[in-house]
Amino acid sequence: MCAVEVNKDLIKKVAANARLNLTDEELEKFVPQIKEIIVESFSKLDSIEVDEKPSFQPIELSNKFRRDEVKPSLPIEKVFSNVSKELRKENYFKGPKVL
Amino acid sequence: MKKEETVNFFVSEAKKDFRIVEENLHNVIEEVKFTQNKGLNYFEKFDEEFVLNQLKKLKENQEANLSGKLFGVPISVKDTICVKGLESTAGSKFLKGYVPVFDATVVSNVKKEGGIILGKTTQDEFGFGTFSTNTSRVPKNPFDNERSCGGSSGGGAGFCAITRNYHINIGESTGGSIAGPASFCGVAGFTPTYGRVSRYGLIDYANSLDKIGAIGRNIEDAALLLEVISGKDDNDSTNIGEKYVVDEAPVKKIGVIKELLDSADPEVKKIIQEKINELKKFFIVEEVSLPLNFNYSLPTYHIIASSEASTNLAKLSGLRYGVQGSVEGKHFDEYFSSIRSEEFSEEAKRRIILGTFARMSGFRNAYYLKSMRVRTKLIEEFNNLFKKYDLLISPTMPIISPKFSEISTLSPLQNYSTDLCTIPVNLAGLPHISINAGFSKNMPVGLMAVASHLNENKLYSFAKVMQ
Amino acid sequence: MTEQSNAQLNIQSNAQANARPNAQSNTKSNTQSIAQSNVQVDSQSKLVNEKIMIGLEIHAYLDTKSKLFCSCSTDDTMVEPNSLCCPVCLGHPGSKPVLNEKAVELATKIGLALNCTINKDFFFSRKTYFYPDMCSNYQITQYEIPIAEKGFVDLSEGKRIRIKRAHIEWDPAALIHPEGMGKSNYVLIDHNRSGFPLIEIVTEPDLESPAQAREFLGVLENILSYLSVLKPNTTMKADCNISINYGNRVEIKNVSGFSAAEKALSYELLRQRKEVSLGNIIEQQTRAFDADLGVTKELRKKETEDDYGYIFDPDLVKVNLPEEYVNEIKENLPELPNQKTKRYISEYGLPEFDSKILCSNFVLTKIFDEIVNTNKSIDKKISARILTREVMSVINHDSLDLNEVNIDPKEIVSLVELIVSGMVSDKNVKQSIINYISGDKSSPVDYLNKNNLLISKNIDLGLVVETILKNNQKAVDDYKSGNEKSLNFLAGLVMRETKGTASPQKVQELLKSKMN
């Protein structure tokens, strides 16, 4: 059993972990909706006993390997073909600072 | 089904006279433009030049392509599948401007068989939806423009239903996104066994559920495309490496899934029931029950789907592709959070939150891991029935396509629950089809048939009887 | 300075003191910043009743040609930034990872060499966290079931360090801070190494001092060198966890190199002691090591373990290693340092001390083995001594990397043959090696020849000795009546006569035998 209190604080915490800022409006809207889904739907799983192994895929799949061989990488212009002018500096991607 | 209506017929004629290819393609292009202008929104963007260039190339290399199974056939592609050089956004404004540098395997397979990529069809953002309303270009049902095409492969199904020319659509199903819209639009939707068709180049919704498949005016067309796009691919680790080859397979015994039939709207149930009575002339038909799937597949599906989706969508952070902002002076948390909050739709945010929650420590065991175990049990329940039955059938959707005004009043949970019939089979990775079974209030009603893993041909044989 | 030389320095410090009293320890590591010199920590020191617990999480690059999940090259020497990239290692939507079998093979080797249990069934997980260096904002790694777990490594004094687990994961991109870490307004990202295969080796908190942590890293690197599993010219990086007296654990992230790890831990030890002495409680936190200042600093909190939201990576499938696969790798494991040390002792009669020093340095054993291969009947003890004392003393003194110094085993063979025949003095042997490694690099034998440091073949040493004895009867008599000093006097005369080329031992031997 998993007791869970779905409230603003929880949704805020989860959203922050997923790098989403929710507006007050969104929060007001989401809390009851998500509560409904978790309480009415997700929590149904509390009532089923399982000792089965997990199915990470719906059919048994294993051992897909690639041989250690080098194939050509993308030409540099393709690497940057989706990058805005602002986020490219010479042959580097530009990203936000980390400190 | 008249032989003349199938793409196979078209291909054999086209190989004799290239003008047939040109005429069909020009007609299809006119239809696309017409539907775009009418606001029916079956295509995300339409790039006529991109299409005509392919026609030109095919004309120049006719000889080399004469063995192609899709020689000159216009193939539309759900927006979530990467086409090199064509904007591929998965219906999301976050991926605006993303032009893949590679073709999805299914796309290169189509090209190899002489097919012409027509364009990207509209869908719910990232596949998140049942009505193709979670996007800016909402496709409208050809039978009633006030109603939905279904989702998430809505645009493809809508165009299949409206075109009077030869064309097939590559769709994608995570929880019913091929069968659902096929049902609402009265066309044939063919979803293969999980892993049968390479996912390489598919912008993921939920990787352990996603299946690329086909939507056509008839089962022959859908099966033909499925054959072309299926098969071994070393670029996708989950590919099972077994090509689907269209063929007949004996079908004797069919189970009607009682719970799903009973939960359908009376109108829908009536039409399906009538169809079942007809089918009894050809098959042994019995009532069967899937109590575990009926009770648990929805939460299990939504936990798995949202858990996987929320990690797939972590990729989208405004760097490298898609919408990008200005990073200077911004801390990464601030930059990622602001662009993600701006660019994801409400539905995407809801699913990201649900998925992040379900895999968070403290909840992970109770939800994410448990859902994976329950899935095993639910697959077993199906497999037990397949020991006795060749196929299982039910309505594809419990309702006819609703009006947009009705959809907007549904809560997210009610919304998710309309996939009740298609979710169990998708969760179990089982091949399934939706075939039109009749009409209610002038709107199509689809019948869904499900086979055990890798038994697509039982579905094909069954569908031919249905048609 | 490279890690290689560091490691050797650490291991060689005793031998070096023996061989060359004038040799100083690594000058670079002695020239520390002011901050570091303020921290007078003897990394061996431990307070009475103090319980230090150190655990390491070591990241090392596996030696594959292509990346872990895509076919881009891992050879990033002399390439433009972002030139080794594809949709997979750039995290493009629609791309899919496919596992490199070589990485699994190398990781299996490592697990076995570290005495681990190999988990034949394992899988990969997505560890989700947002950071500009992570192409998909999730790292593909192993969480629940690592490829290897529950092993150990033995240190020189017999101390056993338990290995908790070893797992495979992909490396993030490199971040460049154009104006320096704190000042830059943005980062530059180079995805060339994004997707490089890493092995992460996690120890139990069994290490009891910063010095022991450093020794462990050296021993570990040596084992990995024997296995030939590491990407050449790369540095192992360690996350260092330390607690004292069962207090909260502090993690120092991403410390690059052995000596840095020792310094970071030493600093942290001192800092924690100080906090405790002030009555403060050590907070559980993540810190970064500033190698220039020699201090650790608190890091802005990133995700905690709770927030990673691990899921099975559904783009990949489970791995199921057949029993035979693991057995075959096990059977073909190369001789490891401990086995080799024992064999040198039993097979070649090397002193244990020399054998240990040889075997604690993979490059050195390779040279030694080649020497033996070149001439099976060579004097192994002298050969070992030349390598462990003379060669290593120059390497250490000049802070060189043995990998980058070309030592031709054949030259050493020739030199050893001269030594055995008594044609060269120890002093000149030493000179010839210094010149070989740090001088004009001419071969030791050439050097000795050119500088007339060999006893000329024309000189009959016996004849010289006889002549000297004949002309110095008094000294002979003195010796015979018990004056040992006379022997030195006579030897000096012989050495002068041979211009110092004769081997002093040989001269003494001859003198004694002729006078008796």
Ligand SMILES: [Mg+2]
């Ligand atoms: Mg790690």
Ligand SMILES: [Zn+2]
């Ligand atoms: Zn790559």
